[in-house]
Amino acid sequence: MALPQGFFHNLMDSITPWDSLAPLFLAFCGIFAWICFTKRRSNLPPGPPGLPFLGNLLSLDPELHSYFTSLSQTYGPIFSLRLGNKSCIIVSSPSISRQVLKDHDTTFANRDVPVAGRIATYGGNDIVWTPYGPEWRMLRKVCVLKMLSNTTLDSVYQLRRNEIRKAVGYLYSRVGSPVDIGEQMFLTILNVITNMMWGGTLEGDQRAAVGAEFREVVAQMTELLGKPNLSDFFSGLAWFDLQGVEKQMRSLARRFDKIFEKMIKLRLEKTNKDGSEQSKDFLQFLLKLKDEEDSKPPLTMTHIKALLMVLFSLATLIF
Structure with missing residues (x-):
């Protein structure tokens, strides 16, 4: 079957140029990232809102002990921060700290090995980074x-x-x-x-x-x-x-x-x-x-x- 004359020309004219789709695509990505970020935060303790992808990285204060103390006064003795794609839980209550460090120490024993620490300790083969076992x-x-x-x-x-x-x-x-x-x-x-x-x-x-x-x-x-x-x-x-x-x-x-x-x-x-x-x-x-x-x-x-x-x-x- 022969295609109508000018079919391909009309088809190309009907496709929206990329420069008009780009803002819509970026907006969609932003909304998707925000939904994913919000969903992750919904399963964590309360904490300050953060940006998509970056989380709370830009809001960190160099004086972390003072910064965490001020956050605990707002969000309670246990709260969460999002640092990039890593979730961090901060505990500032002595009673909760005892549960984490003593009562349930084996549950919280394993650590996320940083790049520098893994290289320095031959792949994490030391008492600090080795998984509990x-x-x-x-x-x-x-x-x-x-x-x-x-x-x-x-x-x-x-x-x-x-x-x-x-x-x-x-x-x-x-x-x-x-x-x-x-x-x-x-x-x-x-x-x-x-x-x-x-x-x-x-x-x-x-x-x-x-x-x-x-x-x-x-x-x-x-x-x-x-x-x-x-x-x-x-x-x-x-x-x-x-x-x-x-x-x-x-x-x-x-x-x-x-x-x-x-x-x-x-x-x-x-x-x-x-x-x-x-x-x-x-x-x-x-x-x-x-x-x-x-x-x-x-x-x-x-x-x-x-x-x-x-x-x-x-x-x-x-x-």
Whole structure:
């Protein structure tokens, strides 16, 4: 059957141009996003209204504790915020906090691992980010009941004592002169941690060189861990790494890993040479524990590195 003359010309004329459809399409997308956002909020505790896609990101105050206190006076002791595509629940009541942290702690134990934290801890293989389960209980047992037990801490007492004496001696020598207490506390804590980790492995100039490198890397890593990252708020943007947080953290993590590899190699060589089983530092203790076969799931070398990493990060983060 032959088509009427001018059929295609008339058909093209009947199609509305895109520039006239664009405003309608954008309006439809906006309405759809608002409906989805409102529907999600309907299943959450009350909270301040937010924008589609962004949620409450633009309304956050840098003084979060004051900001959350003001919101609790309006929305009650438990309220919600929408940060990008992540829902956050804020609890400000002691009674509700007890239910979350104690009565129902296993329900709320798992955490959403940020990009920087996942890279820094070898994929979240540490006691902070590992999901609650057999592996987390094994790491908790290693940290609380063994590595941080009174017996183990007593074995590194002399290492801690020496660093504290050095810090007090430095402050005494600076009497009458200005001193950056925060900086000195950071250096003291870092020196104490490094000595407790492998104080029996390094000596003299080696220990000073490793400590200096750690000070540099830890400072940069701590900054990245506390930096707001769009990849954490919008999972669809994580692949693009718009702020470069992932790239920078991978570079720092590689430097940390090289140090860990060096320390582990030196500790194994020294242990094999001395033939001593007495724990002189945490690294020797962890390596000895890894070789025990009664741990299920087993403690791996990745776990050891991740534990060392998180102990450094947490110990120095407040400074």
